[in-house]
Amino acid sequence: MPALAQPEPPHLPHLPHLPLDGLLRRAAERAPGAPALRVGDRTLSFGELDARADRIAAYLECSVGRRGARVGIANTLDADFAAAYYGTVRSGNTVVLLNPLVSPTRLGKVLASAGAELAVVPRTTAALLADPGDRPPCLSLVLVTGAGDGPVPGDTVPLDLVLDAVAAAARCAPSGEPAAFDPDAEVCVQFTTGTTGRPKGVRLTHRNLVANAAQTATAHRLGADSVTLNHLPLHLPMHLNSAVYAGACQVLCPDPEPLASLALAESTGATHYYGLPARLHRLAADERLHGAPLPGVPAGPRLTAVLSGGSALAPDAARVLAERLGVPVLQGYGLAELSPLTHSQTPDRPAPGSVGAPVPGTECRVVDPGTGVPLGPGETGEVQVRGPQLMAGYLGEGGPPVAEGGWFSTGDVGRIGPDGQLFLVDRLGDVFLHDGELVSPSAVERVLGSDPRVAECAVVGWPDAVHGSVTWAGIVLRDAGAGPAVLEEIAARANTRLAPFERIRRVEAIDAVPRTPVGKPVRGELRATVRSRAAAEASA
Template identity: 35%
Template sequence: MDDFHPLHLHWKPRRYDRGPLVRDARRALSSADFAAEVAGLALLFVQKGVGRGDVVATMLPNRIDIVVAMFAAWRIGAAFMPINPALTSAEALYQAADSGSRLILVDAAARERLTGTTATLLPVDAPPERSAAVLPDAAVAADDTALLIYTSGTTGRPKGVMLSHGNIDAMLHSIHGALRLDGDLSLLVMPLFHVNALLVSILAPLAAGGGACILEHFDRHSFWQSVRDSGASYFSGVPAMYLLLTAERGAIAPAPRLRFAICGAAPMPAQAIGAFEARYAVPVLEGYGLTESTVGATLNPLDGPRRPGSVGRAMPGIEVAIVGEDGAFCPPDTVGEVAVRGGNVMKGYLRRPEDSAAVLVDGWLRTGDLGRLDGEGWLTLVGRKKDLIIRGGENIYPSEVEEAIMATHLVAEAAVVGRPDAVMGEVPVAFVVAPEGGDADALIPALQAEIEKALARFKRPVAYHLLDSLPRNPIGKIDKPALRQRLERAAQPATAP
């Protein structure tokens, strides 16, 4: 432990000015104020019974308190888990129970949804208990779990991705090597329950003598004013954000300190990148990664040439390869499964050894995404092996939505697929079969009402199609490609006779 000194646990005061280290709409904290709040909350955690190896969670919208809680948990050797505040009560309770959370920092809305949890619920606005005690930093090992981030699995139940302090340290070295951060200030627009926000917009700048300005949510109308007011030098977003910003009407005042923008979570059309760059004169660095790789794997270079349509080349310290169905590495320009290797690859899924073994093979992370590498190492994504739907950067697995629909007992069968969307990238659409003798006219409204209680808004289907039966392939499986084709045909304009 003595030889392990991770970047994220040794963040630096602001390097080039005396501005706040972190700020949001409520308040701003200097380096000294931030350190004092972390120490006070860490002591309060201990007084509430939290110890080394426990899990501390938050269920809050974007605010400084999430960052303070994360560092306070690490100070006492605990792991940190952010819970999406948009989750329903059932979803949040599952995550709290599955993770074994000892304490959850909450606001009033989260407290209500977490009724029944065995975890201690700590109000976010409760003042820390005052004490003269001095709490030393807990020593951490590279393999100690630092972050527990839940991501949907193919079985429909979210899985806890265990990211170690070593994973985070390796990822930060890769980010710093790729972006050459030096006192940069980030504008955080992604939700803080995403590893992207935590790593790219919080830990990376803080570890490089910079700072972070936290927005509670993305608002395309006020976004550029926020960039100018904050003095941010970069931000990270998803394709839907860039499309909305490009479509903004009227003149936009420049943001002279903005050096670059990062785009990830889903592929962005090359023409969309070009349109954004042409309008705002800000380079967009498209990259690729996933929670299991501690956010990153490839990135277009800061100093060109960039290749819109490609998600870039492997970041420093990371290897990327293409693997065929036989498990062998593929030659250049061959489509196969994207595999990632490096210190950034997760420890595994919490208490899911079989799921972990399925994706961690011979030191490589099998991503489930399909792509090809050219002879110079540029990665192009061509699809997904799994049926993941990415809606505005939010991951949705059809199986989870299908299970929720079937749990209503209102339908005989259900299948969910993604439908292309010009702004969100994809949206979920459900196909259902009514039970024999059921009231078809009343089915869809009743189903929508039940799903509103069962699933977070971003997971809910935007449309329901009632069919007599679901198409199936020769071996009896639901033919989802046929359902997607059905949606494509419906979207095509009619031709004149």
């Protein structure tokens, strides 16, 4: 079959010749009084956010004393993250993103592997680093955000204290024209989630992040009158940068309750709602969503779209939400290595089940995983992407691992429709073979998940001497007291809708699906357990 004819990549708007922090400076100069961030009762204008970034930059210039140092910053849902993020870049140093939801061991490994010299973290994270004996040797100072309510833990310092000192010393006057900068200089290190292996530090540049800010703002139709509601557990640079690029206001919603986030979208006039798939699944299944009257539903006359990313959102859940909220529910796709967005659905190009077309300036193809040969329309293979958002490389390694022509292999399996929309099948390491046929765990999970008795589920391959692998399903039942007969009924019902090679051969109840702190399923843990049990059975 001939290779898929690639359409011209969507037009990428002219990128400003600015450093990453220059996006904030530009927004502050254009509309200093316009709201940039809202969280709770606090609203921070672009001018105020820019001034706070100036003070952080001034402090780092004095305390670190050089450019190129790495500063760990916890990406919590607060204004201090945004100020510290842009202020660190403005000082000529590199942001190392710290997930405040990870274990202390993981936190220490991230700080140590990145060589972070200073950390800016909330009180709960600071408590893990309060004793100098527990810190990585490279970390000399911990600054605590949101510390106004009382003393900070151990040998740490309130961020507001040092910034007040900087302001008093008048060492934070805004500079004039942006200084010369290298667009390919490292400005941010983001660690992969580690769902498929050891977490790696992804090195991102000014060019990567400015380009992806423009790509995201264009794909999501963001403008200066947009209000984006962030209902994610973390403050991700993608959403921050795109809103600042567009001059849009971002509303932060730390409350994990989905219905509370809809009420906030209503009260703030949100135009774009960003949600985590796991939370959107809960929202779609919540009986209160279908009741009336209910504050916040529909989620406001200004809302134009609900946007989901990070992992797959079941088409049934997307349909329910779209019908109830009266706006399109759009899926996106990306990787840390690509800053991160590469694909997004748009309201004018719906494609149920897809993750959308490439964002402006991005190209995508599907290749045979064994040979690297491009595949034709509708054929399934490994997804490759190239564009200006591709990382500089991994920490401790050289440039990004790319195929000929600059194509980056994502490790995801998918196919491209005739209009360029990408349909993902699964991770390359998650799929397995049954009698030579490729089985997608995600496809089986979607069928299982449509059963109202299933709260959540996970599928992996059970090693089998005859077939290669057979489908094993772990199911979290809504009725925890239901017996094995119910599990067998669920599997039998699902098997009527599955191909013979996909059918579930083993099923059992589990307490929970292992997930990362941001909700991505970690099939590796289940796969290791299943393989160990299969080996024990085979040797018995």
